[in-house]
Amino acid sequence: MIQSVFSNKSMEEVTESCKGQGLRWMQLQPLLSESCLVEDIIKRAESLGYSGIVITCDEPNFPVRYSTMKESKIKNDVIRNPEVFGNFSKETNDRIFSSESNFHSEIKKKMFEPISWDWVDWVRSITTLPIILKGILNPHDAEEALKHDIQAIYVSNHGGRVLDSVPPTLYALPEIIKAVNGKVEVYVDGGIRHGTDVLKALALGARAVFVGRPIIWGLACNGEDGVFDALQMLGDELRAVMASTGCKRTSEVTPDVIRLASNYHS
Known part of the structure; x- marks a missing residue:
């Protein structure tokens, strides 16, 4: 993690x-x-x-994210709450996020x-x-x-x-x-959403494959159990597609198991 x-x-x-x-x-x-x-x-x-x-x-x-700009109206007294940035002390939050500025401008300037x-x-x-x-x-x-x-x-x-x-x-x-x-x-x-995506990444040479949004979706839907379910689904899908491509273990997932789309177009 x-x-x-x-x-x-x-x-x-x-x-x-x-x-x-x-x-x-x-x-x-x-x-x-x-x-x-x-x-x-x-x-x-x-x-x-x-x-x-x-x-x-x-x-x-700091990228141009219009949705974030709308959220910049969040008061800095909320951001300074240690429950928001758990790795920062209250003193650090107070120093970084002054009450005179909004979250968007401060994070852009200092972070x-x-x-x-x-x-x-x-x-x-x-x-x-x-x-x-x-x-x-x-x-x-x-x-x-x-x-x-x-x-x-x-x-x-x-x-x-x-x-x-x-x-x-x-x-x-x-x-x-x-x-x-x-x-x-x-x-x-x-873009890792299914076990097939994991297989493609491994076949292309990745030593490990990470996921982000699927975990957040699972968490939002059903908390800790949702995270477990999301990971379980990815694992089940990967095992299924490995079986379909004749791979017993991840070390057998090589470039030979995939074909690039460009190979099918002149």
């Missing part, structure tokens, strides 16, 4: 809830003006048994700044945990990432919520796989 730094439950609460079991990674935004906060988040993650730091690379600025390789190197210097770069779509970026002592590349387009003209991740994945040439693991998310 990847937990966002902006989640409404703290790392401590998540760790207690899962009794320290399961794979847990902490996802960071490039909070360049909040280096002390970033260091605190990382040190807490280390002490609580989190096993990786995911750096969000694909949101260097989203252009990421740099120097910042990645700085994060690398303050932790021994594996670092995963999330949001890579360009093979040149993947090649550059290898020079900065990262442990995995995470192919993601942020669900189209940052830039709605980016390519589907399954289109970008083969080029990233080729660029890293087995030097680090490659993960992917984006």
Whole structure:
């Protein structure tokens, strides 16, 4: 599980809830003006048994989201409530979200700044945990990432919520796989709705496949049981399609089991 730094439950609460079991990674935004906060988040993650730091690379600025602009009328006294950003203390929330400004303007000004390789190197210097770069779509970026002592590349387009003209991740994945040439693991998310999508991603070379919206849908429909059901459905579908393609285990899911649509058009 990847937990966002902006989640409404703290790392401590998540760790207690899962009794320290399961794979847990902490996802960071490039909070360049909040280096002390970033260091605190990382040190807490280390002490609580989190096993990786995911750096969000694909949101260097606050995107134009008209729905979010409408929501900017939310009062900052609501945002400063620790129940909203569970990983931030009340003092941190009070400092970041001043009562004079609205949520949209403050989050844009203080939470989203252009990421740099120097910042990645700085994060690398303050932790021994594996670092995963999330949001890579360009093979040149993947090649550059290898020079900065990262442990995995995470192919993601942020669900189209940052830039709605980016390519589907399954289109970008083969080029990233080729660029890293087995030097680090490659993960992917984006548009994963069925077990067939998981199979396609694995066949194209992904080491792991992540999902986001299906989990939220399950949670919204039926709480914890809904999340379990959503994951169960994906697992059942994957096992079924693996059987249909003659694969007994995921290691047998190779490019041979899929055909690209371009192969059928002249």
